[in-house]
Amino acid sequence: MSAADLSRAQGPAPVTGPRMTPPGRGGPMPIAVGKPRNAGATLRRLGAMLSANRLQIVLALSFTLGSVTLSTLGPWLLGRATDLVIGAVSASRAIDFGALGQLLLLVGALQAVAAVLNWMQAWLINGLVQNLSREMRRQAEDKLARLPLPWFDRQPHGEVLSRVTNDIDNVTQSLQQLLSQLLLSLLHLIGVIAMMLLLSPLLALAAVVSLSLSYGLARLLAMRSQPLFVEQWRWTGVLNGEVEENYTGHSLVKVFGHRQRARDAFEKSNRGLSDNALGAQFLSGVIQPAILCxxxxxxxxxxxxxxxxxxxxxxxxxxxxxxxQYVRQLNQPVSQISGMAAIVQSAAASAERIFELLDAPEMSPEPRQPVDAAKPLGHVAFEHVRFRYDPARPLFEDVSLEALPGQTVAIVGPTGAGKTTLVNLLMRFYEIDGGTIRFDGIDTRTMAREGLRRHFGMVLQDAWLFGGTIRDNIAYGKADATEAEILEAARACHVDDFVHVLPQGYDTVLDENGSGLSLGQRQLLTIARAFIARPVVLILDEATSSVDTRTEILVQRAMALLRSGRTSFVIAHRLSTIRDADLIVYMENGNVIEQGSHDALMARRGAYWRLDQFQVPANA
Ligand SMILES: Nc1ncnc2c1ncn2[C@@H]1O[C@H](COP(=O)(O)OP(=O)(O)OP(=O)(O)O)[C@@H](O)[C@H]1O
Incomplete structure (x- = not known):
């Protein structure tokens, strides 16, 4: 079994994805996530989530309205001040500085209040959007824990991670911009046009016609540049893939003499990216000057x-x-509003992907009154179990086997036989289609998944470690592990042998790849983790990867110690290590072909015997 199976159960780690630059707009960029299928319904659902904070929304709207009204009055009042001065000069009267001062003070006060209202609406909207974002992350996190593993099988890992990180991030940033700027810009535009109409309807008409012209031109150029942006991001994806592939498989590329091919492919993607980026940037760069002109x-x-x-x-x-002054103010809200269409699309597409995740069908619900073994003994039985990953592809049609408390059951068979599947079903990572799996006589479907899994410990081939100290990694097996217990586990599993020569000892910090430790040492560490947890049933996936002979002996010894006195399922790859197992189950294509002790199976001269003969030279 690979650690991937387990990590699927444990959920994702964060990744980041590309961001797309829409034409003619600054600030946070929407992600290139494609078009929403039903933008209207998605935005309505987002709106419904936001409406939980109705009071904040109403307040923010009022502040925006107040701020725009006050700041729009500024030029008009200044115009009146000018008329006051010109009127006095042309009539050779003394300028009424009192009235002039009052007007100027009023303008200053209005601008100050408008700025405060603006700041308050931004603060409210920020809080609103951050609340929504936190709620979405919480719902997504909860949901991931409730989704069945088959759902994860159908999704690339990066895709799931992207929904939980990039998409939520994109919705948050887009909403922040939409709520604060869209409304502000719209109201500002309405206010400015209203004031212009009041001052001179004829001149206002001329200004609005020019505005429509600029808007039309901007849309035309944006439509032309859009496909180039899409291509730019497609090539970016291709290029990233190539760089990653060539970097991670650096030595293989060289060994197999694929350097030239890799270089040619890179050159093609590099050119594709630069050509499209050039076109996209050129067209989008023309938009602002054209509007300005x-x-x-x-x-x-x-x-x-x-x-x-x-x-x-x-x-x-x-x-x-x-x-x-109003004409000068006209362009800004228009260019902001025209940039919003891209943000709305991007936010709706991201929100759609998040809602898809939140709406995905969940695991079968837990039993209302879950049963659990009061004193778990570790008696496991598969009774006529049927299971298929894919309804069209038969796998387990009638699997029966029994592990008595304390017994070691070795599962052997060729690759794809169903050994990992057996464990997946036992741990209820997948639900069986028929038959029963019992733990201490209890049908595991009547137990809570968490409760069932607490009785199991797993040591997998890919020694899974997390970023933290060696001590933390051992203590992961038991939440309240004492220092003495950690040391005992480390000594029993030969971890202490290599840790005490490390300069930082048990405080040595590992990254999630456990770099700095050999594969064998990492395996010993995961064995110590299972040791400290003292589970009733153990699942051991024997390492196939080669470690040096001395470490292998230590690993074998530690595993044997771990197995003693508890029910163990050993997925065995080398028969030499499981000869003394109480029960050996030989599987092929999802069927149990033979089961019995080593001697009994050898005497039968069946599939197990043939496998043993085949492996003899390797075991010798
Ligand atoms: N998540 C999955 N979705 C669909 N099919 C799967 C899935 N996991 C395994 N299978 C299929 O089920 C069959 C049994 O796979 P399984 O991993 O249990 O075999 P295995 O005996 O553990 O193999 P190996 O020794 O290579 O690990 C294989 O045909 C495999 O392709």
């Missing part, structure tokens, strides 16, 4: 038209000044 032309038209209206007395100088 149209905006400037409109600005000139407004200034000339406005000046003519002032000259004809249809408009005051202050009104023109205010109008020009």
């Amino acid at each position: 149209i905006g400037n032309l409109a600005y000139i038209a407004v200034v000339i038209g406005g000046a003519l209206r002032v000259a004809s007395g249809a408009m005051t100088m202050g009104a023109l000044q205010a109008f020009i």
Whole structure:
């Protein structure tokens, strides 16, 4: 059995993925996660999740409205101040500095209040979105623990990890932007257009026409650049894959003389990436200058038209000044709103992937009143067990075997025989389709999964360690392990032999690959971990990988000690190590072909005998 089987049960580790740069927009970028299938329904569901904090949303909306209204009044009041000065000068009157001061103070106060309201809405929305993000992570984490292993089999690991990390992250960042900026920009746009219409409907029309032109052009360029961005990220993925493959298989690439082929493939991907990135960046880079250019032309038209209206007395100088300021403010909300479409799409696609995970069918529910063995003895029995991973591919059709308390049962057979599957079913990583598996006479389906698994200890081929000290790695087997127990386990399993020569001893920090320790040492460490847990039933997956002879003897010795006095299932790859097992079960294509003691099976001269003959030279 590989550690992958176990790690599937233990859930994912974080990964990061590429982020996509949409045209003409700064700030956090949406991830290239594809198009949502049903954006409307997904956004409604997101909205329903957000509506749990209705009060915060209403407050944030009110603050935004207040902030935009106050800041939009600024240019108009300044225009009135200008008219006050010009009116006094042209009528050769003294300037009313009192009124002027009041107007300027009012503008300053309005801007200050608007800034405070703006800050408060950002703070509220930040809290709102972070709450949602935390809730989504919590739900995803809970869900992963409830999903059956077959679900994980169908998903690439990276895909699951990406949903829990990148997608939630993307939804959070996008919502943050959407909620704070979209509304602000929309209200700002409405406010500015309303003020312009009030000041001069004719000039307002000219400004709105120019605005529509810039928007149309921006959309056209964005549509052209979009496929190039998609290609850019596709090539980035290909290139990343190649770099990873060539880096991890560096020596193999060289040994098999594939260096030139790897270089050619890399060159192709590298060119694909740079060509598409160049096109995408060029088109998206043109958007801002084009908008700016149209905006400037409109600005000139407004200034000339406005000046003519002032000259004809249809408009005051202050009104023109205010109008020009509003024209200047028009572009920003428009470009922000146009960039939001990409964020909405990206957020909806990510949210859809998260909801897919949250809605995936779960494991069969736990029994209402789970049964457990009061004094577990370790009696395990498979009774006519039927099981298929794939309904169309038969595997276990009628498997029966029994391990009495304290017995060692060795499971042997060619690759793909079903040895790991037997363990998967025993631990209820998968549910059987028929028959019964009993633990101390209790049908395991009537036990809680956690409760059942507590009786088992596993030592797998791929010695699974986690980032932490050697002490932590041993103590992982027992939550409240004392120092004396850790030392006892370490000594019994020959871990102490190599740890006491390490400069940091038991405080030596390992990474999750256990680098710094040999394979044999890592195996000894996992044996010590099982030793300290003192489970009733042991599952040992014998190492096939070669370790040096001395370490192998130590591993064998530690495993033998671990087995003594407890029921053990040993997935054996070398028959020499299981000759003294109480029961040897020979499997092939999911069927138990033979079972009995070594001597009995040898006497039968069947499949086991043939396997033994085949292995003799290796064992000799
Ligand atoms: N998660 C899975 N989904 C679908 N089929 C699977 C899954 N795991 C194993 N199988 C299939 O079930 C059969 C038994 O596999 P299993 O891993 O139990 O064999 P094994 O005897 O442990 O092999 P090995 O000695 O190579 O580890 C194989 O045909 C395998 O392809």
